[in-house]
Amino acid sequence: MKLPVDIGALLHGRTVEWERLEFKRGWNPLEALHTLCAFANDFRNLGGGYLVLGVEEEDGRPRLPPAGLDPTSLDRIQKEVLNLGQAAMQPHYFPVVVPYEIDGRHILVLWAPGGQTRPYRAKTGLGRDHREYAWFIRKGSTTVRARGDDEAELLSLAATVPFDDRINQRARVDDLSRALIVAFLDEIGSELATEAGELPLVDLARQMQLVDGPDEAPFPRNVGLMFFHPEPWRFFPWMQVDVVWFPEGPGGDRFTEKTFRGPLQQMVRDALDYIQRSFLTETVIKHPDRAESTRVANFPLAAIEEAVVNAVYHRSYELREPVEVRIGREDLVVLSYPGPDRSVSLDQLRAGRALPRRYRNRRIGERLKELDLTEGRGTGIGKILRAMRENGSPEPVFEFDEDYRYFAVTLPAHPAAVDAATSGAARSGTDQVTDQVTDQVATLLKAVAGDALSATELIARLGLSHRPSFREGYLHPAMDAGLLEMTLPDRPRSSKQRYRLTASGRAWLAARGDGGHDGR
DSSP states (O other), rough: OOOSOOOOHHHHSSSGGGGEEEEEESSOOOHHHHHHHHHHOTTTTTTOOOEEETTEEEEEEEEOOOBBGGGHHHHHHHHHHHHHHSSSESSSOOOOEEEEEEEEEEEEEEOOOTTOOOOOOEESSSSSSSEEEEEEEEEEEEEOOOHHHHHHHHHTTTTTOOGGGGGOSSSOOGGSEEEEEEEEHHTTOTTHHHHHTTTTTTHHHHHHEEESOOOOSSSEEEHHHHHHHHHHHTTTTOOOEEEEEEETTSSSSOOOEEESSSSSSHHHHHHHHHHHHHHHOOOEEEEEESSSOOOEEOOOOOHHHHHHHHHHHHHHHHSSSSSEEEEOOOEEEEEEOOOOOOTOOOHHHHHHHOOOOSSOOHHHHHHHHHHHSSOTTTOHHHHHHHHHHHTOOOOOOOEOTEEEEEEEEEEEEOHHHHHHHHHHHHTTTTTTOSOOOOOOHHHHHHHHHOOBBBHHHHHHTTOOOOOHHHIIIIIHHHHHTTTTESSSOOOOOOOOOOOOOHHHHHHHHOOOOOOOOOOO
């Protein structure tokens, strides 16, 4: 069996947080038992952890090359691990044990995912007549005995497995897509990728902790369906991201909406790509006292990425509410349900120091981290603040109500972008002419020039073939910006419908000296 993460990246803490890693030079059964118990309890819903035997620790980091284990001891240690899970833990718990050879030295990696039947307790000693048990948890990078409030809170977790880690009895193992799993393993550089095409699907899914249940009746876990089913909305109807554009602001009469669905990682990337292509612009600020100009984004992409990924990570998939991204000329709002963990305060968010006591979706967080879509560990808020600051934008606004029913992140547009849009509207009367037109819209305006063309003619003139991409990336943004209009606005679906430049569109072309369509 192989781990679903690259062993080199694991040893250097690139794919797993340090508090989910523990290194031991040798084999100490009692210490190992307590650490495995703590990982199984997964007190903060981080996804369990890894105990690496044969690697010495120095200042919390592994000392490489490893000290290694006696090769003749590997089989014995693996049997002892099995016995500890059976005889010294309640309920029974068995980690995944994988031997590796690093620089000619033998090590063992004990992978201990968060357990399905927590809380777990372990014996405090391994003597023949020892009968005392205790609960253990991780505090930072240390295993400690749970006492007082921590013990009470751990006991309250009984039978509360996070939604993304639960088995889904409405699905079958065959609902998981091997192609999506293999693509994922390839992308994260897992050693398991080399075997993924040959293993039976149920064995592959078990190694990735995507399946649970007895051999005669295995079921996929929700996280497996979210990432590795081509149409996960069949099981989670509101697993989607809605991007809504308000060209006249939220109080206006017009808006356009686009919904993104699919495997979770694809859904996130497609939504972010659409936002970047269709709504992110750059404004050039000229300074009278120096030759260099300053270029600023209306909304910095890094801040949007963090806000959207955090919303997808921390939302509840038991609520029938999508993640919504509401975009106007003056701000961009990312809205999700419910609010953050109740241990988080608004003051912590505003200071960029939000450290939730517990994470809602531990398995989703693991996968997003492996794909480098998130760092986890509460760093997202700080990255949003930093990205806005570096762009010269106003401070973001974080909001949730006293009952923690929703969470909203508002990114105000850069003042220069708002001013450019406002001054453009003043020049053109009722429509906006700005320097913030996307490349796709600019290409469309040049293609239209002085003609009135149907959608089919425009697609051909642009050399495109995918009609939805044309509508979402070219046509709708140009119309929403007031640069393109219908010849038959009262009959939008008419077969005789044509599209032409508005006065603002013609002014935009004239300002750049573009001659438009080249007659192809």
